[in-house]
Amino acid sequence: MTLQNFINDALSPWLNTEGIDNDIVLSSRIRLARNFEQVPFPTSGDTAAMEKVLQFIDQEFNQQTFQDFKQFQLVKMSDLKPIEKRGLVEKHLISPNLAENEQTGAVLISKNEQASVMVNEEDHLRIQLYFPGFELTKALEKAEQLDDWFENRTRYAFDEKRGYLTSCPTNVGTGLRASVMMHLPALSMTNQMNNLIPEINKLGLVVRGIYGEGSEALGQLYQVSNQMTLGKSEEDIVEDLKSVVKQVIESERRAREWIMEQLGIQLEDRIFRSYGILANSRVIQSKEAAKCLSDVRLGIDMGMIKNVPKTILNELMVLTQPAFLQQYAKKQLAPNERDVFRANLIRERLQLEH
Amino acid sequence: MKCQRCHENEATIHYTQVINSEKTEVHLCEQCAEQEGYMNFNEDHFSIHQMLTNMFPFDQTMNHQQKVQTQESLRCDRCGTTYQEFRQRGKFGCSKCYQAFESYLDPIFKRVHGGNTNHVGKIPKRIGGNLHKQRELDQLQGKLNQLVRDEAFEEAAQVRDQIRKLKEEINQDKGGEA
Numbered sequence: 001m002t003l004q005n006f007i008n009d010a011l012s013p014w015l016n017t018e019g020i021d022n023d024i025v026l027s028s029r030i031r032l033a034r035n036f037e038q039v040p041f042p043t044s045g046d047t048a049a050m051e052k053v054l055q056f057i058d059q060e061f062n063q064q065t066f067q068d069f070k071q072f073q074l075v076k077m078s079d080l081k082p083i084e085k086r087g088l089v090e091k092h093l094i095s096p097n098l099a100e101n102e103q104t105g106a107v108l109i110s111k112n113e114q115a116s117v118m119v120n121e122e123d124h125l126r127i128q129l130y131f132p133g134f135e136l137t138k139a140l141e142k143a144e145q146l147d148d149w150f151e152n153r154t155r156y157a158f159d160e161k162r163g164y165l166t167s168c169p170t171n172v173g174t175g176l177r178a179s180v181m182m183h184l185p186a187l188s189m190t191n192q193m194n195n196l197i198p199e200i201n202k203l204g205l206v207v208r209g210i211y212g213e214g215s216e217a218l219g220q221l222y223q224v225s226n227q228m229t230l231g232k233s234e235e236d237i238v239e240d241l242k243s244v245v246k247q248v249i250e251s252e253r254r255a256r257e258w259i260m261e262q263l264g265i266q267l268e269d270r271i272f273r274s275y276g277i278l279a280n281s282r283v284i285q286s287k288e289a290a291k292c293l294s295d296v297r298l299g300i301d302m303g304m305i306k307n308v309p310k311t312i313l314n315e316l317m318v319l320t321q322p323a324f325l326q327q328y329a330k331k332q333l334a335p336n337e338r339d340v341f342r343a344n345l346i347r348e349r350l351q352l353e354h
Numbered sequence: 355m356k357c358q359r360c361h362e363n364e365a366t367i368h369y370t371q372v373i374n375s376e377k378t379e380v381h382l383c384e385q386c387a388e389q390e391g392y393m394n395f396n397e398d399h400f401s402i403h404q405m406l407t408n409m410f411p412f413d414q415t416m417n418h419q420q421k422v423q424t425q426e427s428l429r430c431d432r433c434g435t436t437y438q439e440f441r442q443r444g445k446f447g448c449s450k451c452y453q454a455f456e457s458y459l460d461p462i463f464k465r466v467h468g469g470n471t472n473h474v475g476k477i478p479k480r481i482g483g484n485l486h487k488q489r490e491l492d493q494l495q496g497k498l499n500q501l502v503r504d505e506a507f508e509e510a511a512q513v514r515d516q517i518r519k520l521k522e523e524i525n526q527d528k529g530g531e532a
Binding site for chain 1: 362385432433435443444445446447448449452459462463466467468469470471472473474475476477478479480485
């Protein structure tokens with residue numbers, strides 16, 4: 001398989017489409033947690049009940065078409081190899097938690113991979129929708145329609161006082177988690193993230209690095225999402241998140257202008273050095289790759305690098321994760337071997353652009 | 355200290371095992387620890403678990419014995435989840451658990467959801483029926499009060515008529531169900 005074909009296979013098609021404010025907001029996601037009435041939640045460990053849920057979803061929704069998201073295909077965890085499951089996790093189509101439910105876990109994935117519905121994760125259904133760029137309102141609107149589509153053929157566990165009932169008390173009410181993936185290199189470079197994160201937390205929102213452990217956010221990629229799901233309408237939750245994200249976008253833009261003024265040629269040097277590393281290295285660890293990819297993406301957004309597509313950052317962040325590297329290498333890789341294949345893949349990917 | 359398995363990475367997992375008073379110490383890096391099965395790296399689990407253990411406030415109004423008695427007897431009659439299990443795992447077993455543990459839920463929800471205990475968002479169309487109308491009625495009542503305060507009596511009269519019509523509909527629905 002050529003690299004281009006591998007990439008086309010490995011990436012969700014919507015990743016390559018342009019979105020609003022996508023120099024900073026790479027993608028928007030809406031997730032709704034839903035359960036069926038009368039059936040114990042997956043958390044109860046009632047396997048027979050979960051099997052029934054899976055059967056029902058298979059009968060009613062497998063191969064069905066929802067609007068322009070095209071056909072849904074049901075993928076059962078029991079049919080997948082560990083590396084395939086890991087690949088779905090790296091594409092954010094399923095959670096690590098679902099991958100562990102080998103017996104009754106499954107996911108409905110729309111043909112364009114914008115919608116994925118996890119079955120028998122912590123809740124019976126986890127409806128997820130992705131949009132490129134800053135598109136929370138549109139994503140919510142579509143998610144509600146998809147939710148109605150499911151609701152037409154089933155009965156949800158719903159209580160007049162508490163709303164949609166979920167396994168975890170943190171999701172009850174709307175069951176809604178709205179989030180955006182943001183690239184914040186200039187705020188990180190100017191050490192403003194450490195002040196910004198607690199401020200955003202105070203507003204009831206959560207900020208965390210998407211890749212990497214602890215406080216370190218690899219590739220300067222952050223997820224901002226709502227925490228409260230009860231006592232606010234879906235629209236208000238999304239509006240409140242949007243207004244904070246807009247402020248973060250403004251701060252990042254100002255910080256970019258500031259570093260450009262202050263650092264000038266130094267910034268350009270840093271960006272082109274990073275490009276040089278990606279284009280030439282023979283061994284590269286995920287941490288260094290992430291840093292360089294973030295720099296190159298910033299260089300593209302600031303007009304310094306012209307022959308590389310914007311999507312290089314999110315694309316290569318996904319492709320250089322362990323499971324995809326191993327699919328690309330077509331064999332199991334030890335950590336140090338991964339670093340060699342990672343370097344190869346990145347080099348070849350950059351050559352595709354010339 | 356280097357990892358004792360791969361001798362390459364820094365050891366970050368330190369594990370002491372005592373079997374028959376024989377003590378063994380294990381020092382591994384994260385990758386090796388995961389492969390050896392010492393721990394499961396799943397940040398989500400970890401942080402959620404931490405959050406949930408902080409989430410359950412102790413009920414200070416009851417004395418210890420009362421508390422133990424009530425909690426032991428509390429059990430969801432559909433899925434069998436006890437209140438103790440709910441507290442430990444931080445997860446409900448089924449939708450009926452919400453009724454079974456109802457008297458304990460408000461403080462938990464308040465803590466997690468910024469003081470809120472009641473849902474105000476979307477209502478499923480199927481179950482909704484009257485609830486949709488009730489919500490609309492509440493909204494119209496608020497609007498009417500505002501209009502009266504603003505002395506916009508013509509508009510207020512229109513809203514009053516809407517409210518009357520909606521109330522009739524709700525009563526009819528109730529009659530139909532009975």
